[in-house]
Amino acid sequence: MAKHAGVSVATVSRILSGTYPSAPATRGKVMRAVRELDYVANAHARGLAGASSSSVAIIVNSVISPHYAAVAQGVQTQAALEGRLCIVGTTGGDPERELATIQLMREEHADAVILVGNVVADDAYRERMGEYARALALAGSQLVLCGRPPLGADVPAIVVEYDNTGGAYAITSHLLSAGHQRILFLGRRDGYSTPKSRIAGYRAALAAYHVPGDPALEVAGTMERHEGYRMVRERLDAGPRDFTAIFAGNDLIAAGARQALRERGLRIPDDVSMVGFDDLPPAADIDLTTVHVPHEELGRTAVRLALERERGRTGAAEHVLLGTHIVVRDSVRPNLP
């Protein structure tokens, strides 16, 4: 096995005894060799074919979110093209489970570990990500942040983002050009990176059209369907309708908001105009004008960049921003004075 791992027999023995310190890189080599030998021996013994077990890992809160699922689908597609397996770790949003899952992927020698989605990008988060990135780099793996802000030049992580602010600016402009000025934003969530960059685009478009921003139009809530329902329901209960259009922070919020409007006899687009964000399945079924996010391309790009770096190809980008664009369906009517 020492030969297989490319280190001395004494080193292997020390490492496997677990009683003697060794450089992490050396330990990694030995443990990898143990695994490979185990793999081969077992594959022969059991008659299971010897396919490569090289893998890429993606870690998400939950696969029930269509956004996470679509990014994971992109990872799966690209991983298959590159001859790697695709493993999805789900954490339920619990940082301890995130840590343990990354540890498991590192032990499994995943070629890349991709973390996806909305976060509170505070100091504790940045510190945790820095630790992950360095631990994975030591193990010969690569941390990729997908749909999350970059960490800083000293952290060995690849970042693949999409243009939240640009998309939100464009879709808000679409409503403003149709004459809407009182636009309810659903899904403000202070501190979180994704709603923060979407609301920034909303505010910038209002400013560009010289429409004064009104904090009372920015409704707080999470990015789930039932929250969209709750936000609109509470709003309509609180007093007369003071908006002509809704910008739902994502398509799930839009679907929930639509249900609350319908229960009050309000139709889209005849009574209220509405736009969303994501262009995921509910959008087509509810005829929603929305912002297309290249979900699968995010996952594919994350895998491609990580493996290019693994192969030592120079010039692999470390920070990529993918574009977004409006998809027009039938949920906006002109607001004539």
Next chain:
Amino acid sequence: MAKHAGVSVATVSRILSGTYPSAPATRGKVMRAVRELDYVANAHARGLAGASSSSVAIIVNSVISPHYAAVAQGVQTQAALEGRLCIVGTTGGDPERELATIQLMREEHADAVILVGNVVADDAYRERMGEYARALALAGSQLVLCGRPPLGADVPAIVVEYDNTGGAYAITSHLLSAGHQRILFLGRRDGYSTPKSRIAGYRAALAAYHVPGDPALEVAGTMERHEGYRMVRERLDAGPRDFTAIFAGNDLIAAGARQALRERGLRIPDDVSMVGFDDLPPAADIDLTTVHVPHEELGRTAVRLALERERGRTGAAEHVLLGTHIVVRDSVRPNLP
């Protein structure tokens, strides 16, 4: 390490050298000890906390399918309650990738490996599953088939199914009681276990109502949204409409079928009645009467039964059938003579 693994030093040495045969159970013990020591040493060295890396694995074609995603969510929920990590392997439907992913999960000592969904349950499939079940049992793990037919008494697999045929019988009866007799079934796919058991319920209900079955009303297609669109579009192109109601093989097919109907100016339920199967997100947005499948409960039950068996609790069921029921929304109107 020999002490940690509970075997002799000579055995450890033989196994790690990879040159000497050993009982799989012993090898498993040693490899697990290697991993645990590696895990602890690294956790201390890197400052990554020592959470348990015990895990359950679920293997699906794709997480973009809402059904698979919801079952995976159930696995994640129950795994968290039981203090295990949740790992999702995606295969893109490729049997070679399925094999390699199971191998990877076995190496990782997943406590259970759960395979989900629709299959062609032919001899090759049964043989492959038998091999998986035995290989996992040897490694101290447990194969669980979820939403798939049982394999036979000699195969050490747990089966968690839901009542496809009963649900299809009930929802077809719902249409028949409303006076529909020409009911188009969308999504026949010969050989595949899920459509096969759903169409069996459809046919049984027709027979119970003394309505002659018409093979021309059973339209072939896969269980995807765009297939629902295609099937209805082709049907309406081919000649005058010869049905008053549609039973879509799942809710995604229903969403696609609805789009094709709308493009021809046909509204649900005024012009055509429609029902689906699954009760997944598109159903609520399109007001679809459908069959509720306990997706998350399938995942939770799979984990619970596998871990009960691991703990050696007697009486753990090996074959569970979960119930389904109709959810009435607004997609069916009486067909008056």
